[in-house]
Amino acid sequence: MKTLLKLGLAFGFMVGFLESVVASDKWWRGEELAWWEWGLAGALPILIGIYLRYFSIFGCGRGQCLTPPDEPKPPASQSD
Numbered sequence: 814m815k816t817l818l819k820l821g822l823a824f825g826f827m828v829g830f831l832e833s834v835v836a837s838d839k840w841w842r843g844e845e846l847a848w849w850e851w852g853l854a855g856a857l858p859i860l861i862g863i864y865l866r867y868f869s870i871f872g873c874g875r876g877q878c879l880t881p882p883d884e885p886k887p888p889a890s891q892s893d
Contacts, residue, residue, distance in 0.1 A: 823868075830864060833857040 836853040840846055846854065 826860070826863070829853070829856075830860045833860055 833853040833856050836846060836850040837857050839850065840854045
């Protein structure tokens with residue numbers, strides 16, 4: 814059940830993300846937006862932040878940018 818919920822939330826996020834890109838494109842071209850499209854266009858920066866944090870390879874906290882535990886760390890620089 815938990816996996817199905819995560820899958821549904823990810824699907825809903827991606828649909829919302831793509832619809833907000835479409836609404837932002839309409840706004841950029843100067844077309845008239847419905848009231849709910851204004852909300853989608855305004856939510857695009859937030860959705861981009863969520864995408865970069867949790868879905869992209871640049872997300873923090875999952876070990877992408879960390880040194881592997883078996884690899885020695887570089888020596889610290891000493892300033893005199």
